[in-house]
Amino acid sequence: MGIGKKMGLIVVVGIVVGLGGAYGEEGTADLLASLERGEVWAQFWGAGDAAVEGMIGRSAYGPQSVSIAPGTQFWSQRQGVQGMTTIGSLHIDLSRQWAAKVHIPAACTNIGLRTPTVVDRMVIASCPDRRMARLTQVIASRRPPHPAAQLAVWAVANNPFPGQIDRYLHEVVNSGQPDAVNQRQELIITAASLLREAGLAPGEFRMFN
Secondary structure, eight states: OOGGGOTTOOOSSSOSOOSSOSBOGGGOEEHHHHHHTTSEEEEEEEOSTTEEEEEEEEOTTSOSEEEEOTTOEEEESSTTBOOEEEOSOEEEEOSSOSEEEEEEEEEESSTTSBOOOTTSEEEEEOOSOHHHHHHHHHHHHHOOOHHHHHHHHHHHHHOOOHHHHHHHHHHHSOTTSTTHHHHHHHHHHHHHHHHHHTTOOGGGSGGGO
16 A cells, blocks of 8 residues: 555554664654653644644553654545655654654645644654655655655655646746746755665656656
8 A cells, every 4th residue: 555545544552663763863763662661651733734733642561752754654544635755864862851843844645635833733653665665764864855855755745746736846846936947957956866766767757757
């Protein structure tokens, strides 16, 4: 089942262990593994097309630091709302506080659906596609413009046709901007480069054909 088809199937937080181990560098715990063990609690909600926000807290015996890996998935609990994938690494220091508010860089994974907002509760899960895991690692490292990252994410998650991304490109690069056509093309070229660096062939995705 593809990324674009899993909305609404997950009803509890933190029961799925991520692709990585339970602990990362310097004893930092993986958030998903910590949730499974009951060491931390978390709540998440939508924050537009470029982020997910939330609160993460630890129990008395919980880790002093947790991490959220690129490719971690968030699913909306409403029909017709996009899921989100993280496109950056995030470390949350809980050593001096029991809870912390987090702003998590992310990109949408269900093209054509409504963007999540603060009224949309999001549920965290492990990355459902190893191609996405590789891609988001590249995005986290390269830090490209968000529209280019979004195009690459949609390519893997939904494999849209060129016509499906045309409206988005016109939204992020208004026709009144100088050299708008070349700016849009540069975003597509950058998205293709991200896919290649992740070991994926852009020609296998419809938006590049």
